[in-house]
Amino acid sequence: MPNGFTGTILRVNLTTSAIEKQQFDEQFYRMYMGGGAFGTYFLLKETAAETDALAEENVLTVAPGVTTGAAVSGVSRCCVTALSPATGAVGDSQTGGSIGPMIKRAGYDAIVVAGKSRTPAYLLVDGSDVKIKDASHLKGRSVLDVHDALMQELGGGKLSVLQCGPAGENLVRFACLVADLNDVAGRTGMGAVFGSKNLRAIVVKGGNKISFADPIGLKKLGRLAAERLPDSGFPTTLSKYGTPGVVGFQAEAGNLATHNYSRSFHEGYKELDGVAFEPAIGAGHTTCFGCVVGCRRKVKVEKPYKVTDRLGGPEFETLGLLGSNLDITDPAAVAKANELCNNYGIDTITMGGLAAYLFECAEKGLIAPEGTDGKSLGFGDPEALFWLIERVAGRQGIGDILADGFESAVKKFGPATAAYAIHVKNNGLAVHMAQVKPSQALMYAACPIGPDHMSSEHDWLLASDSEACKGLGIFTGADQSAIRTAADSFGPDKVRMTVYSQYFYSLLDTLSLCMFCWGPGNLFNYSELTDLLGATTGWECTLWELMKVGERRVNMMRQLNAKRGFTREHDCLPARLGKALPDGPAKGKHVDTKAFAKMLDQYYDLMGWDSKTGNPTAAKLLELGLEWTI
Ligand code: SF4
Incomplete structure (x- = not known):
């Protein structure tokens, strides 16, 4: 071994x-x-x-x-x-x-x-x-x-x-x-x-010692991270503020889900930005084993809500889904909702998406008060959110319906409410707006685990024309207009970037590495990844071999789904994403239905999947040594 x-x-x-x-x-x-x-x-x-x-x-x-x-x-x-x-x-x-x-x-x-x-x-x-x-x-x-x-x-x-x-x-x-x-x-x-x-x-x-092939090589990599952290862009921000530190940047780019994804910019975003709320409610940080970044923020609130510092603070996704997307901009209120979710054991992303669905249906008069157990529900009301989280956790009344997800809620409240259920495969979308980041349109629709923002690199990598991009074999023009186009495009460059980076991210999830450290352009580069594998195992792995490991996992997942009856028709997006955003920095952007269908065709082709079913072909499975799954 x-x-x-x-x-x-x-x-x-x-x-x-x-x-x-x-x-x-x-x-x-x-x-x-x-x-x-x-x-x-x-x-x-x-x-x-x-x-x-x-x-x-x-x-x-x-x-x-x-x-x-x-x-x-x-x-x-x-x-x-x-x-x-x-x-x-x-x-x-x-x-x-x-x-x-x-x-x-x-x-x-x-x-x-x-x-x-x-x-x-x-x-x-x-x-x-x-x-x-x-x-x-x-x-x-x-x-x-x-x-x-x-x-x-x-x-x-x-x-x-x-x-x-x-x-x-x-x-x-x-x-x-x-x-x-x-x-x-x-x-x-x-x-x-x-x-x-x-x-x-x-x-x-566990008290055993783990044996590594080259402890000195690993020490060197450990030191590199510490040396680079003070001046490494994204990881530096994470170290100071955690993921809440990117709220401002994302909002100003029109990439912050707001009012149940009907907008992508919230005027109150500055309150939700970790840079602003850290001095008021920040309570230090924790870190994963051996990591110098320490991005896990803690918060503590005494008034008007009591929030313990023992259950972690809200991440960027939570600040969006339990915050801006519900028109709640008080970070203390989001911290309380986050604490409730963590203490009951509920995913904040899908919980937030379901609350937004319900709030909008109530706003539009599509759900009668008895449908919400007599409780008045609406955007911008933290107390209504807290109440709802508790009902869901205990499967009480309306919580029992929501606990089964969007599809059962639409079944209960009627087809007129379906337009406000923003989900793919019954799971809520992340806070990133696919209208602004077309690569996320692909990953929301076609990722084997359902809509996911952590399964590929986001569009702005392509716009950066960086070494991180080139290392994945992705090249773009260097002038500013080309860069802008690259970021927004639904074209083949974008599909290629999504495919290659999906393999890479899948590799990270196979090796259980963190994308904040090992993702493109963060603390480590690609050659250091092969160094890491060598120093750990003694194997002489090339990046090509490792990319195939990532690709293999994606294909295994997709093949499992195929056996369970999933096909191309399940890889679809909520209709709301096709409507032009009404205001903010991303005003007018939308997911064009035809452009997206073409993108999906190209994606399946590049993945080596059947374009009618979206499932792996026998040849692709054979290439990856997965013929045993057929
Ligand atoms: S491993 Fe990743 S998630 Fe954990 S502290 Fe480091 S940067 Fe944060």
Whole structure:
């Protein structure tokens, strides 16, 4: 077994209580490498086309990467993969913190959970000692409460807790997982998969040393990040303000979802900008294992809402979806809504999108007061949002409808409300506006996990004409007008950039690397990525080989979806994105239906997928060594 890996995958079946340790050969590790690729591999091998995401047959994988545990910035994230209760397609979400390194130090390259416990349970992984423990006393309790209870029960010290909240227990389809209170695997409903298995938490203690091929080489990479951080653009901003620090920049570019995506600019954006609110409510930061950036912001509020500094502060996406998109510009109110979501275990993005849908339907008189349990709901009302989050978490009244997502809400409230349900495959869109960033139109429509803003590089990379761009084999003109066109275009350059960077981002999620450090133009360059793999494993990987690893994961996910009945017709966008934005810096921009259809054709062609179905061809699967999936 090469360095970096432990050579063991922990398998737990909650139905039979079987606990096994599985071994694979080196070729398996070199082809799939870890993270989301491991999880998708197990789904392809072990689930059927008709397996329901909430059934005990769903298989959930928690997988760090081969580099996880090294003292280098951005190399220790962790991937959670299972069939998604939110979309019915493959689900995949990443978290930071220390859960990934702890799993490696416990001696595992991944933890795979199948089956369903008869009674509430949690999994305790203490090195080679693995136990399924009773969690009846934890049922219904908040994330914060359960974290503290487990810490006390297990004697505290160095352990890591990955848990769903009450929302996951209640099978809210977009429930998230929370790692050690501050880090969240937010998207695709992985918390509901925990809930469906009667699994409240995975607790990991690990004290083993991880062996790396070239510790001196890794030290060098670790130092480089620290040296570059003070003057590295995006990572520097993240270090000072976290992702809230980009609100101003994004708003001024007309890229901030506002009033349920009907606008892309909010006049009150300055209040939501982390640069402005950090002195008032900022309460320091945390960092993922070994990372010098430390982008995870904490906030603390006493009045008018009490917000603890223990559950992390709102990220950029949350400030948009629970803020500007609901016409709420008080950062303290967004911090409170964020705290509620984290404490119940709810994805803030889909929660915000559903609240915006409901607020707009109420505004337009499409939902009668009895439809909202008699509560008056509307934009700009934080109290209404707090109320709604609690109803969703507990599946009470209207919350029970929203807990199943947009499609069930439209079914309940009627087809006239469909225009205001801004989703793809039943999952909410991120805050980035596809009208302004056409690459995101593609990723919202065609990404295998549903609408996602972290699965490819955004359009402005193409406009920069930088070395980061060229390193991916993407070239643009250097004069300013060409640069502007490149950013806005729906043309082939944009499709190429999206395809190449999707492979690259998929590689990052396979290696469990952070895009804020390893994304194009951030702290490290491409040759340092191959250096990292060499220093970790001893393998002499080329960037070509690694890009194929990323491409392989995307194709595995897409092939899994194809088996589950997904086709091109599911790769569509909400109609609202086709309407011209009414005002702001991006006034007039829209996703042209014909241009988008052409873009999608080109995207499938470049991906090597069938343009009628949007699914991988046999030739593409063969090229990637995935003929076993056919
Ligand atoms: S940049 Fe932020 S999210 Fe990424 S590894 Fe560092 S602390 Fe974690």
